[in-house]
Amino acid sequence: MRALCWAGADAVEVRRVPDPELRNAQDMIVRVRRSITCGADLPLLDGRVPEASAGEVLGREFLGEVVEVGTEVRRHRVADRVVVGSSVACGACWFCRQGLLACCDNGTSGVTAEPEWGQPSAGGFGRPARLGGFAGGHAEFVRVPYADVGAFAVPESVSDDRAVFAADAAPAGWYGAELGEVAPGDVVAVWGAGAVGQLTAGAAVARGADRVIVVDDRDDRLSMVARHAGVEALNHRYVDVLAELRERSGGRGPDVCVDASGVPAEPNRWPLTEADGGAALREAVHACRKGGVVVVLDARPGVVDRFPLGALADKGLAVRAARRRGATAIPELLARMARDELVTEHLATHRMPLERGADGYALFRDRADGCVRVVFTP
Amino acid sequence: MARIRRLAVGALALTAGGARRLADRLPRRDGTDPRPGRWQKVTVAAEPERVLPAGRWPEPLRRLDGAVEVWARPAPGGRGTELAIRPLGGECTLPGFAAHLVGDDPGRYLRHVLRQTKQLLETGEVLRADRSPLERPGPVR
Numbered sequence: 001m002r003a004l005c006w007a008g009a010d011a012v013e014v015r016r017v018p019d020p021e022l023r024n025a026q027d028m029i030v031r032v033r034r035s036i037t038c039g040a041d042l043p044l045l046d047g048r049v050p051e052a053s054a055g056e057v058l059g060r061e062f063l064g065e066v067v068e069v070g071t072e073v074r075r076h077r078v079a080d081r082v083v084v085g086s087s088v089a090c091g092a093c094w095f096c097r098q099g100l101l102a103c104c105d106n107g108t109s110g111v112t113a114e115p116e117w118g119q120p121s122a123g124g125f126g127r128p129a130r131l132g133g134f135a136g137g138h139a140e141f142v143r144v145p146y147a148d149v150g151a152f153a154v155p156e157s158v159s160d161d162r163a164v165f166a167a168d169a170a171p172a173g174w175y176g177a178e179l180g181e182v183a184p185g186d187v188v189a190v191w192g193a194g195a196v197g198q199l200t201a202g203a204a205v206a207r208g209a210d211r212v213i214v215v216d217d218r219d220d221r222l223s224m225v226a227r228h229a230g231v232e233a234l235n236h237r238y239v240d241v242l243a244e245l246r247e248r249s250g251g252r253g254p255d256v257c258v259d260a261s262g263v264p265a266e267p268n269r270w271p272l273t274e275a276d277g278g279a280a281l282r283e284a285v286h287a288c289r290k291g292g293v294v295v296v297l298d299a300r301p302g303v304v305d306r307f308p309l310g311a312l313a314d315k316g317l318a319v320r321a322a323r324r325r326g327a328t329a330i331p332e333l334l335a336r337m338a339r340d341e342l343v344t345e346h347l348a349t350h351r352m353p354l355e356r357g358a359d360g361y362a363l364f365r366d367r368a369d370g371c372v373r374v375v376f377t378p
Numbered sequence: 379m380a381r382i383r384r385l386a387v388g389a390l391a392l393t394a395g396g397a398r399r400l401a402d403r404l405p406r407r408d409g410t411d412p413r414p415g416r417w418q419k420v421t422v423a424a425e426p427e428r429v430l431p432a433g434r435w436p437e438p439l440r441r442l443d444g445a446v447e448v449w450a451r452p453a454p455g456g457r458g459t460e461l462a463i464r465p466l467g468g469e470c471t472l473p474g475f476a477a478h479l480v481g482d483d484p485g486r487y488l489r490h491v492l493r494q495t496k497q498l499l500e501t502g503e504v505l506r507a508d509r510s511p512l513e514r515p516g517p518v519r
Contacts, residue, residue, distance in 0.1 A: 023506040055510075072502070092500045094423045094457050105420075106497045110507035123505075135508050145505055 002378065003057040003139035004357035009047025012058065012358050020135060020143035025072035028147035030082060034164040035062035035137040036348070037364040037374045038086075039194060039262040041126065045361060051130035058357075059376075060086040060126045061167035062137025063160055066151075075148045081160075082151040083334070084144050085327030086168035088123035088134060091149035101149070101326025108132020109145075122326065138357060140378045152330045155338040161351075161375060162337050165195070165344035169373070170337075171329045172297055172322070173199025173260070177207050178329075179295045179320040180256035184208030189245055189254040189287060191280035192261035193221035193233070195347045195373050196297055200260050202229040202342070209256075213248060215241055215280075216261075220370040228346055236283075245287045253289035260297045278304030285311050285319075296321040348375040415465050418488040420496045423458040426450050429499060430461075438504070439463065439495045446488065461495070463488055 005015045020029055038060045044052050063083045066076050076082060089096050089104035096104050107123035109132055120132055125142065127133025135142060144151055154163045173196050182188055188204040190197050193216035204212045212231040216222050222233035234244055245254055261280035284294050285308045294317050312319065336342040349372045352360045360374035422429050429436060430450050435443060446463045453460045465484055494504045 018509075020508065023508065024503050026501070026503060090497070090501045090505075092423065093496075094421065097423065105493075106501055106505060109505040129507055129510070132507075143508060146501070 001140040002354060003135070004059065004354055004376070005054070006044060006052055006056050006058055007054050010045065012045065012361055014355050014357055015055065017055070017057065017139070020139075020141050022068060022070050023143065024145060025070040026146050026148065027070045028066055028073050028076055028144050028151070029068040030062075030064040030084065030137075030142050030144055030151070031067045032059075032062050032064040032137050032139055032142055032378050033081075034064075034160045035059045035139075035354075035376045035378075036164055036167075036169075037361060037376075038126075038168065039196070041361070042263040042365060044128070045365065049128060049131075051128040053128060053130070056126075056128055056133075057135040057139050057142075058126045059136030059138030059142075060124060061164060061169065062125070062142065063154065063164040063167065064137070064142070067141070069147065073147045076151060076153070081154045083154055083163050083166045083330065084125070084137070084142075085150045085152075085171070085330055086124055087121075087150065087326045088125070088145050089149055089326055090146050096149070099326075099328050101328055102322060104326075107146070109134070138354060138376055138378075140354075150327050152327070152334060155334055158334060158337045159345070161345050161348055162343065163334065164375065165199070165347060165373075166330050166333045166337065169195040169347070170199050170333045170342065170344060171327070172196045173201075174203045174329045174333060175322055176200035176258045176260060176295050176297045177203035177209075177256075179322060180204075180258060180293045182207040182209050182256050185210050186255040187211045187249040187252075188213070188256045188258070189284070190214045190258045190260055191284055192216060192259070193218060193225050194260065194262055195344075196262065197258075197260035198225045198229060198347065198372075199344070200258050200297065201225055201231045204256070204258075205229060205231065206336075206341070211248060213245065213254070215283075218367060221367075221372065224346065224372070228343070241283060242287055249289065253287050253292065255289055256293050256295065257284035257288040258295040258297060259284050262298065278307065282306065282308055285315075285317065288315065288317055290315045291317070293318045293320065295319075347372050350374040352376055354378045416485060417462045417464045418485055418492055419460055419462040420489075420492045421453045421457055421460050422496045422499050424499050426452055426459045429459040436495050436499060438491060438498070442488075442491060461492065463492060 001019050002014050003017045007013045043049055066078050066080045087102045088107040089101035090106035093105040102122050104122035108120050123132050125134050126136025182204045186209045188209045190200050193214050201212045201214050214225050214231055215234045215236055217237050226233045259281045288294050349370055354376045363371040364374050447466050448463050450459050450461045497504050
């Protein structure tokens with residue numbers, strides 16, 4: 001089959017690779033109909049993930065049609081149209097039973113590299129095998145482990161282009177508002193107007209926030225989120241963000257600040273330390289009202305220096321973080337998509353055949369031509 | 379009681395010999411454990427009777443019979459069972475092929491086996507990695 005593979009730093013290419021196969025009884029095989037670019041791929045693409053091997057298939061977020069199921073798969077049948085959560089989780093360990101699917105103990109495979117922080121989190125598609133990951137969805141077919149846990153039937157009325165965002169971007173945005181415990185009357189600030197930032201802003205509106213303000217440096221993205229989510233926009237190149245946020249929140253500061261700025265567009269060199277990283281997080285901590293909540297929805301690997309610990313302690317902030325949401329919210333989000341309460345098609349600014357995967361990722365990495373996400377069709 | 383047990387385990391590790399104390403002071407190479415004989419533990423989301431039915435070791439832990447010692451106890455908060463293993467006598471004495479597999483960090487290998495044991499008990503299967511193209515010779519479509 002054809003698949004978009006990592007071929008080394010700054011190189012991706014479509015290659016012919018063997019078709020995936022059922023490896024466990026709870027696996028299924030999906031014929032991919034849509035897949036999208038993801039900011040979490042960028043560190044891998046520019047060579048910041050030393051565990052990556054050339055030839056590994058990319059693609060964290062995808063949607064498709066079931067073509068083969070393992071003997072222990074109960075919830076899916078051949079020909080079902082499904083969206084697959086980007087995390088691979090077992091549904092049976094203590095963490096999964098608490099609803100923390102992204103923290104699953106059993107979602108990685110093989111002899112995997114152990115992270116410095118001790119325990120691997122859930123597995124994922126399009127992640128290096130040495131980190132326990134699985135081949136991704138930028139391909140004609142993909143193997144889905146623990147299919148009953150991570151895959152969900154798509155309602156007939158929801159288009160492929162909308163539903164594919166339920167794989168990861170929409171759950172991440174939903175989770176940002178949920179982790180922040182956004183409530184009616186809140187002022188919410190979101191750093192980053194990419195797909196996840198825009199969907200976080202929309203989720204905050206849906207939870208009844210009084211004002212939602214999105215901060216970014218791209219006018220095209222800010223216009224898009226203002227138009228589609230009905231929120232306010234601040235371009236940090238033109239305004240004093242901290243002063244604006246104070247003014248727009250009655251001098252208190254936002255109740256909830258979400259860092260959805262993702263991975264910096266500019267490549268940073270290995271090792272992990274990013275001396276200039278974390279600007280959005282620092283600003284979020286400084287902006288947040290006393291006793292407020294700062295949420296980190298980040299996909300960056302490694303270490304961010306100059307974290308304002310003093311401000312955090314002095315203001316009594318709560319910091320919550322998530323790298324991947326896990327699949328818990330997907331059924332609810334699909335239902336909201338079916339009711340047109342959650343619309344995502346506009347985030348697919350570019351549509352391309354899989355063969356143009358390298359062009360698509362170049363656009364996405366550079367945020368060129370107004371690119372927010374690129375949707376690939378195998 | 380649990381505290382006393384933890385202390386006892388700690389004391390055992392501390393009295394295990396001068397050679398190890400010396401090794402502890404040597405610079406540590408990344409990925410190696412300065413105390414290769416330490417207990418490796420996982421918490422399995424299952425009752426102790428399921429983890430060690432009638433005292434029998436679960437697969438794939440059974441492969442290490444004779445090379446490691448095992449204990450289990452109920453995990454606090456209803457989280458299941460804490461399952462622990464370490465090289466027999468707290469020393470790295472894995473025989474033959476097992477010794478070859480563990481390399482210079484037996485803890486890593488033991489953690490891998492424990493993890494597989496936990497996966498099998500909790501999910502009914504050991505999650506297998508994708509096969510690489512090199513493992514699957516033949517034409518591609």
